[in-house]
Amino acid sequence: MSKELKSALFAVLLIAVSYYFGSVCERVGQSYALILSPSRQILGLAIRFLLAVGAVALTAGLVAALVRPLWACFLIFALSALAMLLGWELAASSGALTAAYFIASLFYAQGIAGELDNRLSFSVRPIWHVQPILLMALVIVACGSFYFGYAAEINREGFSIPPFLVEMVMGKVEEEVTKVLPEVGGEAAIAMFREQLEEALEEMGKEVGRLLPEAIRDASMAKFRGQLERALDEVEREAGKRLQAADKEAIMARFREQFEEALTELVKEAIRPYERWIPLVFAISIFVSLVTITRLLSWIPILALRGIFPLLTALGVTKIVIETRQVKRLTLG
Secondary structure (H helix, E strand, O other): OOHHHHHHHHHHHHHHHHHHHHHHHHHHHHOHHHHHOOOHHHHHHHHHHHHHHHHHHHHHHHHHHHOOOHHHHHHHHHHHHHHHHHHOOOOHHHHHHHHHHHHHHHHHHHHHHHHHHOOOOOOOHHHHHHHHHHHHHHHHHHHHHHHHHHHHHHHHHOOOOOHHHHHHHHHHHHHHHHHHOOOOOOHHHHHHHHHHHHHHHHHHHHHHHOOOOHHHHHHHHHHHHHHHHHHHHHHHHHOOOOOOHHHHHHHHHHHHHHHHHHHHHHHHHHHHHHHHHHHHHHHHHHHHHHHHHHHHHOHHHHHHHHHHHHHHHHOOOOOOOOOOOOOOOOOOO
16 A cells, blocks of 8 residues: 555545534534533533544544655645534634634644654654644634534524523522411411512622613612512412412412513623623633543543554554664864
């Protein structure tokens, strides 16, 4: 098998896994709701992402170490960037991110080639030294996909509170309301219940209200109080008689629906001036997490390459070549 054919085989492998990585990025860009609401489903997406990153790191290491001349190596990485774009989507945002990957891959390939040329014997250590450049680029591409997807969704629909945050807040509210909900009806018991609940919810409203711009603070808080009063009126009417367990559940379900609507609207008012920054904040948070994870797992592609290179030599795909070089040094005459 000729060198050109072997190089083409490695090129096909890198192009194929780059296309797969692009498809994973497309999924990441469309799964912002899933990412913002942790569940078992996100585990599958995380596994696919890590597999794609590992596959790209592995095949890129083979290409950077074995394909020569260097311009041919650069050409293969250019084709892999194009494949990544095709597996993702033909858009300006994805094009910019794949271009960033391509530029990083050039530094990656140049760094590996330079270190290998300066070594007396072949080793995967140069790949280990330069690999963080490639991994960082891949993480940036994935986080960029999330950012652009989430930003487009907010532009279309506006910001919505992640469901798990709503559930967490409402769970605490229900717990407190259940504690003060009277077991026995009567005007005195109901009045005490309403007074205690109003104090707690008013304090919560003030905390959220501090986040609102001054121009809309009074109107938003007035709207929130009006919705809250309607919810409390409803609870007061329902709680006028002796309460049984089943009655409590019905009252809490109705109160939850009305209070959740009021609180969600208030939070949206608080967040609206800063909506455009929300995707960036989440993208940075995800970036930090993924960088940490990829660093912890970066030894896996290197370990695989340690086994693959001897195997390729045993199969006759590669061979050990001994070279002699003339070195010019400056010494005292």
